[in-house]
Amino acid sequence: MAETFRIVIVGGGVAGLAMATRLGNNLGRAGQAEITLVDKSFAHVWKPMLHCFAAGTAQNENDRIMFMAQAARHHFEFWPGEITSLDRAARTLTLAPVMSADGQEVLGERHVRYDLILLSIGSRANDFRTPGVSEHCLFIDNLIEAGSFNEKFRMALLRSFADNEELNIAIVGGGATGTQLAAELHKALDFAALYSFGQKPPKLKVTLLEAGPRILPAFPEEVSIAATRQLEAIDVTVRAGAMVSGADENGFLLKDGTRVDAKLRVWAAGVKAPDVTAQFGGLKLTRSGQIEVNPSLQAMDDEFIYAVGDCSFIAASPVAPTAQAARQQAHHLARHIPALVRSGRPIPPWTFQNKGAIVALGSYNGWGTFSGGTVFGGGWLHGLSARLGHMALYRQHQFELYGPWRGAVACIVDWLDRFVRPPIRLD
Numbered sequence: 001m002a003e004t005f006r007i008v009i010v011g012g013g014v015a016g017l018a019m020a021t022r023l024g025n026n027l028g029r030a031g032q033a034e035i036t037l038v039d040k041s042f043a044h045v046w047k048p049m050l051h052c053f054a055a056g057t058a059q060n061e062n063d064r065i066m067f068m069a070q071a072a073r074h075h076f077e078f079w080p081g082e083i084t085s086l087d088r089a090a091r092t093l094t095l096a097p098v099m100s101a102d103g104q105e106v107l108g109e110r111h112v113r114y115d116l117i118l119l120s121i122g123s124r125a126n127d128f129r130t131p132g133v134s135e136h137c138l139f140i141d142n143l144i145e146a147g148s149f150n151e152k153f154r155m156a157l158l159r160s161f162a163d164n165e166e167l168n169i170a171i172v173g174g175g176a177t178g179t180q181l182a183a184e185l186h187k188a189l190d191f192a193a194l195y196s197f198g199q200k201p202p203k204l205k206v207t208l209l210e211a212g213p214r215i216l217p218a219f220p221e222e223v224s225i226a227a228t229r230q231l232e233a234i235d236v237t238v239r240a241g242a243m244v245s246g247a248d249e250n251g252f253l254l255k256d257g258t259r260v261d262a263k264l265r266v267w268a269a270g271v272k273a274p275d276v277t278a279q280f281g282g283l284k285l286t287r288s289g290q291i292e293v294n295p296s297l298q299a300m301d302d303e304f305i306y307a308v309g310d311c312s313f314i315a316a317s318p319v320a321p322t323a324q325a326a327r328q329q330a331h332h333l334a335r336h337i338p339a340l341v342r343s344g345r346p347i348p349p350w351t352f353q354n355k356g357a358i359v360a361l362g363s364y365n366g367w368g369t370f371s372g373g374t375v376f377g378g379g380w381l382h383g384l385s386a387r388l389g390h391m392a393l394y395r396q397h398q399f400e401l402y403g404p405w406r407g408a409v410a411c412i413v414d415w416l417d418r419f420v421r422p423p424i425r426l427d
């Protein structure tokens with residue numbers, strides 16, 4: 001009897017979990033292919049929310065989707081494990097052992113065979129090998145790192161409350177991640193003040209360092225100007241044209257010879273693929289390690305490999321690494337792979353449908369752009385439309401993964417939760 005066709009999806013983020021869910025519901029349910037998802041963690045979080053986890057303004061269990069539960073409902077298998085290499089000739093990938101918190105090996109190294117592999121392992125911030133950054137800076141590229149930053153932030157805040165001492169934080173990178181984090185930290189301080197036994201809140205001094213001429217370079221200049229004004233109004237120092245040349249335990253050194261001292265230092269600039277792509281059997285990569293793919297999202301030099309989202313790069317028509325692009329690419333493959341499996345019909349080229357972009361500065365303000373470049377948000381409603389739009393994108397993601405009923409219940413539970421739990425992480 002012929003073996004069932006095996007599709008392995010590596011990385012259950014914005015793109016990967018959407019592909020696993022849709023292909024599971026289609027090919028998996030019909031028994032026409034075995035769909036397997038592997039991820040180095042056990043739960044999915046929507047990466048555009050990580051700055052809220054880092055600040056502690058999001059902490060709800062509902063914001064995590066357990067891979068095993070999603071797999072059980074949507075006809076795919078889930079295996080925990082970090083991909084460490086790819087043997088393209090044998091069409092096999094290797095997963096690192098899974099270790100328990102006390103260092104015991106729970107699952108040994110495993111080899112997983114595939115007929116088709118879909119790579120969606122995302123990206124990390126790129127420190128461009130700037131001296132001192134990897135040793136002295138915090139990153140918020142995944143839930144573990146966001147949690148680790150939050151622990152340090154809460155402890156530093158506790159001390160500043162106790163001593164009424166200023167807390168200095170510097171963030172490198174004026175893109176959506178750094179800019180939104182700067183605002184979210186202030187929102188966290190506002191909330192923390194509610195639990196301070198009447199103590200005067202300490203001064204939070206956040207400095208946002210951007211090497212380019214303005215923050216939010218992916219948005220029109222009027223959004224950058226308005227966002228800079230808003231950040232300055234809540235006491236964030238915005239320094240554009242500030243090229244960081246090094247980091248140490250006390251802060252950052254800038255190329256112009258000046259320093260920015262900071263107790264906590266966050267690196268949120270640049271994008272590169274996880275280092276493991278160099279172990280993918282010589283696949284064609286960009287300088288930042290992204291897998292080069294053709295417009296059908298197929299690796300340039302391997303017909304059995306597709307790559308989507310931040311870890312991929314379409315040489316013929318590059319798109320910025322965003323959740324919007326990752327989601328559209330995932331939906332494209334999930335729509336066309338069933339015909340490829342059933343009748344060998346090739347995947348058609350993918351084209352990006354630009355739906356615009358949104359940035360939300362905590363509850364202070366927000367802006368969005370439509371695909372034509374028209375800006376909305378800001379104004380006397382403090383960008384309510386853009387902030388609601390930002391929230392709606394997350395709900396859309398939840399609804400797509402949970403389905404309408406469970407998605408609606410998740411919204412209601414989140415809303416009710418606000419009457420029970422504090423709005424900020426306190427433990």
Ligand SMILES: Cc1cc2nc3c(=O)[nH]c(=O)nc-3n(C[C@H](O)[C@H](O)[C@H](O)COP(=O)(O)OP(=O)(O)OC[C@H]3O[C@@H](n4cnc5c(N)ncnc54)[C@H](O)[C@@H]3O)c2cc1C
Binds near residue numbers: 050122176
């Ligand atoms: C704080 C922040 C705010 C953002 N805000 C926005 C925004 O407002 N709008 C927007 O469009 N984009 C935003 N982005 C960018 C957006 O999150 C990414 O573009 C998007 O998540 C990319 O999706 P992906 O599926 O490629 O990767 P991810 O969603 O990052 O998923 C990658 C998955 O791969 C897994 N993985 C990684 N390495 C391995 C390995 N070796 N083995 C196994 N599994 C692995 C990870 O655990 C993860 O589950 C933001 C990013 C950040 C960090």
